[in-house]
Amino acid sequence: MTDLPQIPPQVRAKAPSRFTRAWDSDFAYQFRRSPVAIISFTVVLVLVLAAIFAPLIAPYDPFDPASLNLMNGFSKPMEPNAFTGDVFWLGTDDQGRDVFSTILYGLRISLFVGAAAVAFAMVLGITLGLLAGYVGGWVETIIMRVADVQLTFPAILVAMLIFGIAKGITPVEYRDQMAIWVLIVAIGLSDWVQFARVVRGATLVEKNKEYVQAARLIGRGSGAIMLRHILPNVLSPVLVIATISLALAIIAEATLSFLGVGAPPTQPSLGTLIRIGQGFLFSGEWWILLFPAATLLALALAVNLLGDWLRDALNPKLR
Amino acid sequence: MTLGGDCRNCRLMLAYALRRVLQSFLVLLVVGLVAFSMFRFVGDPVDNLLGQERTQEDIERVRADLGLDDPFLVQYWTFLKKAATGDFGLSYRQARPVGDIIAERAPATLELALVSGTMAIFFGVVLGIFTAIRRDGWVANVIMSTSLIGVSLPTFLIGILLIYLFSVELGWLPSFGRGEVVDLGWWTTGFLTASGLKALILPSITLGLYQMTLIMRLVRSEMLEVLRADYIRFARARGLREKSVNFRHALKNTLVPVITVTGLQLGSIIAFAIITETVFQWPGVGLLFINAIQFVDIPVMAAYLMLISVMFVGINLVVDLLYFAIDPRLRADRTKAH
Numbered sequence: 001m002t003d004l005p006q007i008p009p010q011v012r013a014k015a016p017s018r019f020t021r022a023w024d025s026d027f028a029y030q031f032r033r034s035p036v037a038i039i040s041f042t043v044v045l046v047l048v049l050a051a052i053f054a055p056l057i058a059p060y061d062p063f064d065p066a067s068l069n070l071m072n073g074f075s076k077p078m079e080p081n082a083f084t085g086d087v088f089w090l091g092t093d094d095q096g097r098d099v100f101s102t103i104l105y106g107l108r109i110s111l112f113v114g115a116a117a118v119a120f121a122m123v124l125g126i127t128l129g130l131l132a133g134y135v136g137g138w139v140e141t142i143i144m145r146v147a148d149v150q151l152t153f154p155a156i157l158v159a160m161l162i163f164g165i166a167k168g169i170t171p172v173e174y175r176d177q178m179a180i181w182v183l184i185v186a187i188g189l190s191d192w193v194q195f196a197r198v199v200r201g202a203t204l205v206e207k208n209k210e211y212v213q214a215a216r217l218i219g220r221g222s223g224a225i226m227l228r229h230i231l232p233n234v235l236s237p238v239l240v241i242a243t244i245s246l247a248l249a250i251i252a253e254a255t256l257s258f259l260g261v262g263a264p265p266t267q268p269s270l271g272t273l274i275r276i277g278q279g280f281l282f283s284g285e286w287w288i289l290l291f292p293a294a295t296l297l298a299l300a301l302a303v304n305l306l307g308d309w310l311r312d313a314l315n316p317k318l319r
Numbered sequence: 320m321t322l323g324g325d326c327r328n329c330r331l332m333l334a335y336a337l338r339r340v341l342q343s344f345l346v347l348l349v350v351g352l353v354a355f356s357m358f359r360f361v362g363d364p365v366d367n368l369l370g371q372e373r374t375q376e377d378i379e380r381v382r383a384d385l386g387l388d389d390p391f392l393v394q395y396w397t398f399l400k401k402a403a404t405g406d407f408g409l410s411y412r413q414a415r416p417v418g419d420i421i422a423e424r425a426p427a428t429l430e431l432a433l434v435s436g437t438m439a440i441f442f443g444v445v446l447g448i449f450t451a452i453r454r455d456g457w458v459a460n461v462i463m464s465t466s467l468i469g470v471s472l473p474t475f476l477i478g479i480l481l482i483y484l485f486s487v488e489l490g491w492l493p494s495f496g497r498g499e500v501v502d503l504g505w506w507t508t509g510f511l512t513a514s515g516l517k518a519l520i521l522p523s524i525t526l527g528l529y530q531m532t533l534i535m536r537l538v539r540s541e542m543l544e545v546l547r548a549d550y551i552r553f554a555r556a557r558g559l560r561e562k563s564v565n566f567r568h569a570l571k572n573t574l575v576p577v578i579t580v581t582g583l584q585l586g587s588i589i590a591f592a593i594i595t596e597t598v599f600q601w602p603g604v605g606l607l608f609i610n611a612i613q614f615v616d617i618p619v620m621a622a623y624l625m626l627i628s629v630m631f632v633g634i635n636l637v638v639d640l641l642y643f644a645i646d647p648r649l650r651a652d653r654t655k656a657h
């Protein structure tokens with residue numbers, strides 16, 4: 001052992017650290033090369049952080065009635081209020097709520113509903129897709145038929161219907177509290193089909209490969225094979241769909257809330273804020289509408305562009 | 320072409336059509352089941368029909384009237400029979416037959432959908448051809464980049480933006496409602512008055528913009544594909560005029576996918592009308608549906624669901640059959656018969 005030639009230290013390549021490896025990877029290189037990806041990623045990051053730390057950043061708590069002063073109502077952005085002299089960056093609404101703070105809290109709800117709905121759709125879609133692809137037979141027939149039927153209808157319509165039905169089932173006194181969760185389920189249920197289709201397609205390919213046969217030979221159960229062996233190999237297209245779905249889910253949530261069949265005024269999302277702001281369009285208080293709308297647009301556009309870039313970068317066989 | 324080959328083809332087509340029709344009926348039966356379950360299980364129909372002061376006899380009489388004591392399948396069958404004749408019972412909120420309410424609202428939605436659909440198809444095809452032929456021109460590039468923003472903008476924001484520009488700032492166009500409508504007895508139309516036509520402009524742009532961008536991008540990409548094909552090069556090589564190559568040869572061959580996608584889009588115009596109608600307070604079926612959800616007016620929701628499913632399933636069926644009929648590539652055996 002000792003007579004092995006000594007490699008001089010300056011020749012021996014240092015094992016690349018985890019960070020260097022990540023930095024030099026193809027994926028990171030493509031990211032650095034794309035200004036669109038960097039900008040949209042930054043926008044998403046800033047908005048997500050703003051939403052997470054909303055209680056720390058927001059100068060006011062818009063949902064604490066004690067901190068509201070009706071005299072501050074309709075303050076213009078960056079101008080001292082005529083009565084109290086307080087200055088609000090983005091102005092206030094009719095009840096004297098700071099628009100900047102309501103946007104931060106609204107962003108929170110929009111992002112939470114969007115992310116939770118996509119997570120729900122993803123879990124449901126992956127489960128059903130794996131089952132349909134791996135088990136086959138009548139299970140597959142039923143799942144894919146339901147998917148086909150649902151695909152005939154626009155997702156937003158399906159979400160509205162589910163929301164309406166759920167609203168009918170929940171007792172009146174719980175409706176406002178439950179609205180957020182109902183919204184998540186409604187948007188999630190309207191969006192699982194894509195995941196199921198892609199996962200089923202990939203599973204059909206994977207299940208005939210040797211590693212799956214080997215796993216079956218050593219006696220692993222179907223559940224373990226699906227979750228531990230097949231699932232990790234079908235995840236990359238799922239991630240791309242999830243990003244694009246997130247943009248769609250955020251817009252769907254905003255649309256539903258705007259239509260008045262989503263987040264209630266007690267827990268306003270960006271869509272609810274736009275709905276409220278629309279009422280002041282004609283009386284000249286443009287800031288109540290403009291800032292939430294601009295935030296929503298920035299969020300949706302950034303997530304959309306990021307998803308597009310991700311699809312090109314990972315380049316999975318989506319179709 | 321031999322007679323035998325032709326008839327084998329029509330038999331094939333008949334079988335295909337029959338299977339698709341059967342499938343469509345199955346879908347409608349399932350949707351009907353959903354609508355029926357809404358009636359039966361969302362809220363208590365007896366509760367919704369009777370007020371606070373009711374006797375046990377009242378409850379039993381209503382239960383018997385509605386057939387709530389019959390077996391499930393019998394109730395479902397009765398529901399389907401009634402639905403087929405447009406009878407969905409009384410709206411919980413307006414206490415009027417749902418069929419009447421929808422019939423009264425339908426013209427507003429259909430006129431809006433007609434105008435925006437026509438607009439989307441016309442401008443979509445024209446701009447699509449333009450951007451394909453002038454692929455590298457700056458005008459085409461501007462149109463393409465703008466369309467990307469158009470796709471990302473949520474419909475309701477487009478509507479609000481248009482209202483702000485043309486109603487609030489410029490004051491040119493009305494921001495809500497249908498304007499003056501002429502009552503033709505069974506139909507109310509906004510086409511015959513100046514204010515009715517003016518009221519149509521903003522909502523139809525809002526509704527049609529998204530479909531227009533979709534159609535435009537589709538026409539463009541199809542057209543670019545076709546323009547690369549050998550027969551187009553050959554046509555050019557033969558010295559045919561550019562116009563003739565572009566329109567007689569290229570455009571014709573792009574139309575099949577365009578027709579089918581456009582057909583499928585028609586359904587979503589009706590669905591997205593819900594959003595546009597809410598923004599502009601357009602008194603159509605979509606606004607009715609949104610209000611029904613807000614007030615949990617189950618009969619209206621169920622009726623809307625059935626109506627829109629019949630439409631969607633019908634459009635899908637027609638488009639599928641048309642596709643099969645138009646595109647010879649789908650009928651491989653026909654070419655073999657030659």
